[in-house]
Amino acid sequence: xxxxxxxxTAAIGTAAAATGLSLPAMAQxxxxxxxxxxxxxTHGFMGGLNWHAQDTIKRLKATYPNLEFVLATAGAVGKQxxxxxxxxxxxxxxxxxxxxxxxxxxTSPVKAVKDxxxxxxxxxxxxxxxxxxxxxxxxxxxxxxxxSGEYFKANLKPGAKIVxxxxxxxxxxxxxxxxxxxxIAGSGIEILDxxxxxxxxxxxxxxMQDYLSKHKKIDAVWxxxxxxxxxxxxxxxxxxxxxxxxxxxxxxxxxxxxxxxxKDTQIPVDVSYPPALISTALEVTALxxxxxxxxxxRFIIGSTLITAENAAQFYFPDxxx
Amino acid sequence: MSDSTRSDPARADLARADTARxxxxxxxxxxxxxxxxxxxxxxxxxGAYLNENFLSxxxxxxxxxxxxxxxxxxxxxxxVITSGGLDxxxxxxxxxxxxxMILAMNALLPSMGVGVPLILAGMGIALxxxxxxxxxxxxxxxxxxxxxxxxTLGTMGIFRSLVTWLADGGTISLDFGVRQLYRPVYYxxxxxxxxPILVFAVVAIAGQIAMRHTRFGRYCEAxxxxxxxxxxxxxxxxxxxxxxxxxxxxLVGLATIMYVPRLGSASGSTGMLWxxxxxxxxxxxxxxxxxxxxxxxxxxxxxxxxxxIDNILILADLxxxxxxxxxxxxxIVLAVVLQRSKSSA
Numbered sequence: 001x002x003x004x005x006x007x008x009t010a011a012i013g014t015a016a017a018a019t020g021l022s023l024p025a026m027a028q029x030x031x032x033x034x035x036x037x038x039x040x041x042t043h044g045f046m047g048g049l050n051w052h053a054q055d056t057i058k059r060l061k062a063t064y065p066n067l068e069f070v071l072a073t074a075g076a077v078g079k080q081x082x083x084x085x086x087x088x089x090x091x092x093x094x095x096x097x098x099x100x101x102x103x104x105x106x107t108s109p110v111k112a113v114k115d116x117x118x119x120x121x122x123x124x125x126x127x128x129x130x131x132x133x134x135x136x137x138x139x140x141x142x143x144x145x146x147x148s149g150e151y152f153k154a155n156l157k158p159g160a161k162i163v164x165x166x167x168x169x170x171x172x173x174x175x176x177x178x179x180x181x182x183x184i185a186g187s188g189i190e191i192l193d194x195x196x197x198x199x200x201x202x203x204x205x206x207x208m209q210d211y212l213s214k215h216k217k218i219d220a221v222w223x224x225x226x227x228x229x230x231x232x233x234x235x236x237x238x239x240x241x242x243x244x245x246x247x248x249x250x251x252x253x254x255x256x257x258x259x260x261x262x263k264d265t266q267i268p269v270d271v272s273y274p275p276a277l278i279s280t281a282l283e284v285t286a287l288x289x290x291x292x293x294x295x296x297x298r299f300i301i302g303s304t305l306i307t308a309e310n311a312a313q314f315y316f317p318d319x320x321x
Numbered sequence: 322m323s324d325s326t327r328s329d330p331a332r333a334d335l336a337r338a339d340t341a342r343x344x345x346x347x348x349x350x351x352x353x354x355x356x357x358x359x360x361x362x363x364x365x366x367x368g369a370y371l372n373e374n375f376l377s378x379x380x381x382x383x384x385x386x387x388x389x390x391x392x393x394x395x396x397x398x399x400x401v402i403t404s405g406g407l408d409x410x411x412x413x414x415x416x417x418x419x420x421x422m423i424l425a426m427n428a429l430l431p432s433m434g435v436g437v438p439l440i441l442a443g444m445g446i447a448l449x450x451x452x453x454x455x456x457x458x459x460x461x462x463x464x465x466x467x468x469x470x471x472x473t474l475g476t477m478g479i480f481r482s483l484v485t486w487l488a489d490g491g492t493i494s495l496d497f498g499v500r501q502l503y504r505p506v507y508y509x510x511x512x513x514x515x516x517p518i519l520v521f522a523v524v525a526i527a528g529q530i531a532m533r534h535t536r537f538g539r540y541c542e543a544x545x546x547x548x549x550x551x552x553x554x555x556x557x558x559x560x561x562x563x564x565x566x567x568x569x570x571x572l573v574g575l576a577t578i579m580y581v582p583r584l585g586s587a588s589g590s591t592g593m594l595w596x597x598x599x600x601x602x603x604x605x606x607x608x609x610x611x612x613x614x615x616x617x618x619x620x621x622x623x624x625x626x627x628x629x630i631d632n633i634l635i636l637a638d639l640x641x642x643x644x645x646x647x648x649x650x651x652x653i654v655l656a657v658v659l660q661r662s663k664s665s666a
Contacts, residue, residue, distance in 0.1 A: 207635060
C-alpha cells in the first residue's frame with residue numbers, strides 16, 4: 001500500500017514531463033533498464049514464449065551494451081503484480097514489457113508504472129483500459145481463424161464434412177472460431193461437430209476418438225492448435241483412417257512445422273501464432289532506447305499460412321515448443 | 322462375507338457398524354450399493370438410445386481404455402480414502418513419472434538400443450518412481466504427522482512444477498523408434514481386448530479381493546473408522562497407512578506405463594485434474610470420504626460413469642458444449658444422492 005502511494009506521489013511530480021511520448025531520460029553512459037514480466041511456462045505455448053524471451057534478451061544484451069534487462073516470470077496474477085511493483089521500487093526500470101496474466105487485475109498496476117513516467121509495452125493480452133501503453137504487440141486471433149478457414153474453403157469441395165476442436169472457452173477462442181466460420185461461409189462445407197479440446201493433447205485425443213465413432217465420413221479436421229493436432233493424429237492412427245482426412249493445427253510447434261516441411265500429407269499446412277511475438281516486443285522496445293526510431297503505436301503480427309515452401313523460417317529446432 | 326467373523330471380528334464389525342443389517346441382506350449388496358450400478362445401467366441405455374455407434378466394439382474399447390488410467394489410480398485411492406487419508410498429488414505424480422520415464426528411456430537408448438529390454442527398463446523406472454513418490458507422501462503423513470491434505474497439496478505443486486522444469490516448459494517426447502515399439506502396449510491387446518483394459522481389470526479384481534478378503538483391507542477400514550481403537554487393537558496403524566500411499570504410488574506408476582505409449586509425451590498439462598476425477602469416482606462408488614468403508618467394485622463403476630458421461634455428451638450433441646460441465650456435475654451429485662437416500666432409509 002505504501003509503495004503504491006509512493007508511486008503516485010512520484011508520478012505527480014513527473015507526470016507533466018512524462019506525458020505523450022516518454023523520451024528516454026538516459027544520460028550518457030547510463031544504462032537503460034527494461035523490465036520484462038511474463039507468465040511462467042505452464043504449457044507449450046508459454047514455454048516457447050519464455051524460451052524466446054530469454055533468447056532475445058541474451059542477443060539484445062550482446063548487441064546493445066547500454067541496455068539491461070530484468071526478467072520475471074509469474075505463475076499467478078498476484079505474483080505478477082508483485083513482480084512489477086518490485087521492478088519499479090528496487091530496479092528503477094526505464095521501461096516495462098508485460099504480457100498480462102489477466103487483463104483486468106493488471107490494468108491498474110501497469111497504469112501506475114506508466115504514470116511514473118516509464119515506457120510501457122503490452123504484449124498479446126490488452127489491458128482493460130485503452131491508452132495506457134506506449135506500444136502494443138499482439139497476435140491476430142481473427143486472422144488466425146480466417147487464414148485457417150480460407151485454406152479449408154480453397155481445398156475442400158462443397159458438401160465436404162469437417163470437425164472442429166475448440167480451445168478453452170475464452171473470448172480469444174470465440175474470435176478464432178467466429179472468423180473461421182465466417183471464412184468458410186457459403187463454401188458448402190459442413191461442420192459436423194464442434195467440441196472443446198482445451199488446447200490439451202489428451203482431451204483432444206478422446207474428443208477425436210468420439211468424433212471418429214460418431215461420424216462415418218470426415219474430410220478434414222480443424223484442430224486449431226498444434227498440441228491438439230498431435231492428439232487428433234494419434235486418434236486417427238488408432239482408427240486406421242489416416243488416408244481419409246487431413247488436419248490443420250495452429251501456433252507453430254516445431255514437430256508440426258517439421259511435418260509441414262517434410263510434405264506430410266496428413267498435415268499439409270499450419271497457421272502461425274508465434275510465441276516469438278515476445279521477441280518482437282523486446283526488439284522494438286529496445287529500439288526506443290538505442291535510436292530515434294519512432295516505435296509507439298500498435299504492432300499486430302499477422303497469422304500466416306505455413307506451407308512446405310516457407311516452413312523453414314518458422315522452424316526453431318532449439319525451442320522447447 | 323464370512324471373513325468378518327474370522328480373525329478380527331471387533332474391528333471388522335466396527336468398520337461396518339453404519340451398514341449393519343440382517344444376515345440375509347448382508348450376503349447381497351445392499352440396495353444403496355446398487356445406486357451407482359443403476360446410474361451406470363441408465364447411462365448405457367441412454368447412450369445406446371442416442372447413438373447407434375455407442376455400443377460398437379470400437380467405442381466400448383475407447384471408453385474402457387480411456388478409463389483405465391484414472392481407474393487404476395482410483396482403485397489405489399480407494400484404499401487411501403478408506404483408511405482415512407487423501408492424496409491430491411496423483412495427477413501431478415503421473416505427469417512427473419511420465420516425464421522421468423521418457424527422459425530415462427531416451428537417455429538409455431544409445432547404450433541399450435531399441436528393444437524390449439529398454440521398454441522393460443522404462444517400466445521398472447516408472448514403478449520405482451511411483452513407489453518412491455508414494456513412500457514420500459506416506460512418510461510425511463505417518464512420520465511427520467502432517468495432514469494428508471496439506472502433504473499432498475504440497476507434493477501436487479512440487480511434481481507439477483518438476484515436470485514443467487524437466488520439459489523446459491514444453492513437451493517431453495519419447496524417441497520415435499522406441500515409441501513405435503512401445504505403442505502396442507496401449508493400442509493392441511489380447512483376444513481383441515486392449516492391454517490397458519486387461520491391466521485395469523486385473524488391478525480392479527485384485528483390489529476387490531484385497532479389500533474384502535485380506536487382513537490389509539480390513540485394517541484399512543478399521544483405521545479409517547477409528548484409528549485409536551485400531552491402535553489399541555494392536556493394528557500397526559502407521560505401517561498400514563504408509564502401505565496405502567505406497568500402493569497408490571505404485572498404481573500411479575502402472576497407470577503411467579499404460580499412458581506413455583498412447584501419445585508418447587508428457588508436459589506440464591499431463592494428468593491435469595486426475596486427482597479430482599479419481600476421488601470423485603471413489604465417492605460415487607460408495608466409499609465414505611471420511612474413511613471407514615471402502616468398495617472397490619463401486620470405484621470401478623464410478624470411473625466408468627465419469628468417462629461415459631463425457632463420451633455420451635460428445636456422441637449425442639444434447640447440449641451446448643459450454644454446458645458439459647453442468648451435466649457432469651448433476652450426474653455425479655445424483656449418483657451419490659441415489660445411494661445416500663436409500664442407505665438412510
